[in-house]
Amino acid sequence: MAKERFSEADQDADGSMAHAPEVTVRPAAGAVRGVVLVLHGGRSNSFEPVRSRHLSPARMIPFARLLSSWGSPAGLETWSLRNRVRGWNGEHMSALHDARWALQQIRKRHPGKPVYLLGHSMGGLTALCAADDPQVRAVVALAPWLDSTTPLQQVSGRRVLIVHGDADRWTSPRQSLRYAQRIQHIADDVRYVTLTGAGHFMFTKLSVWHELSASYLLKSFSDDTGAPVDAKYLRRAADVLVEPSPLGVTL
Template identity: 60%
Template sequence: MRKIDDREPAQGVPGPAARAVLSIAGAAGETRGVALVLHGGRANSYDAVRGTHLSPARMIPFARALQRGGGSDGLAVWTLRNRYRGWNGKDMSPVEDARWALSHISREHPGVPVYLLGHSMGGLTALCVADHPQVEAVAALAPWLDSSTPAGRVAGRRILIVHGTEDRWTSPANSLAYARRADGVAESVDYVALKGAGHFMFRRVGLWNSLANGFILDAFAASSGRNVDGDADAFRSLLPASGVRLPVVL
């Protein structure tokens, strides 16, 4: 596991200096794709993100599963830990950090397809940086969206949004409205409503993982031509044929 942490802290921010950290699980042999994993956070906070915080820790099993599923076939998995816990209004702190991470990916792997996976604030971040030219697919889990979230940035990308019907932290209705705005703009949009599931993915955890990781591995297989393991097949089996009206309820 390799780390990069040279992101400069913002000037004039109260509290101790904070740096973003990238943890990189490299692919075996040639890198044919990169998954970038983005964590959640708070509306407003310039507190530094620590590795022990629940938001970044929550994404570790997803990153490990992606590495197991695609690493031997050329999928590298980059996990970003933001500088700050908050979105922070117009600063959009995690968007800056994600673009910094994407710039590193572009330098190390120019032209290689990138797949974004984000939860909550990380889902919003992923959709906001989907206009990066190497991004091909975005999986947003319980994303924090509203009517101002721009749908144009996902033009030509594959999109999966998964939201629990019992989420009380972020809005399933806003996610579905976004999916409908993006439908016809993106290459494809799938919206899955998980019955009985809440925001933090404790309930129906296996299905959260099968959908998110299967979607990324399916997109990777389509781009790379590699025959990844059964996660991609499991994802395809969960969703009906294309053309079904949103949402899919599982």
């Protein structure tokens, strides 16, 4: 089925919105049982509009394609959000505002359906902060941009997977692990995976980044809905979930 694109500007009656978040929807094959929202990275401060040529949104396209390929036959719809501007921008929390808009659109189209969040870098921070949306069931944060001020209660009752390369020089693996430790008694389940030799932009062990993310979210989706996800797509997640030390998995 063909992809669909729409933006917040489409809902702007007077046409005054200069820049707007945009969603690309990869549809489910048949009835929608759940939705995954893919969130890209960005910068600390920038009000420059996000363009499709920018690497941060482009980096997430293979993740969305894989999730759609594996999940669409089982009823998973995949939404990719392109933010209006490139920065988080302090108290503006621009990326979080856009994610909440996208979640609102999911709620309008698919009320009550479970939602799963996948984000990289700033998108990982955004996913964890937006996890308090009532439809969200699980979050995967890849090399997320976290620190001691990152809120914790948003992941209450959610399943969380954090994946970070130990060679990351842009965001801190140590802060990610500390965050995972702090939410152990808040989230429903927490897993922290270290990818040895991998840096921030996921060039090293690329297939592991892609497949582990998709597998974990599809496992959550299958558990929540009973959707018939092909067992071969769940193996990556199974290997992590059986590890005796949930915050000490190394790949």
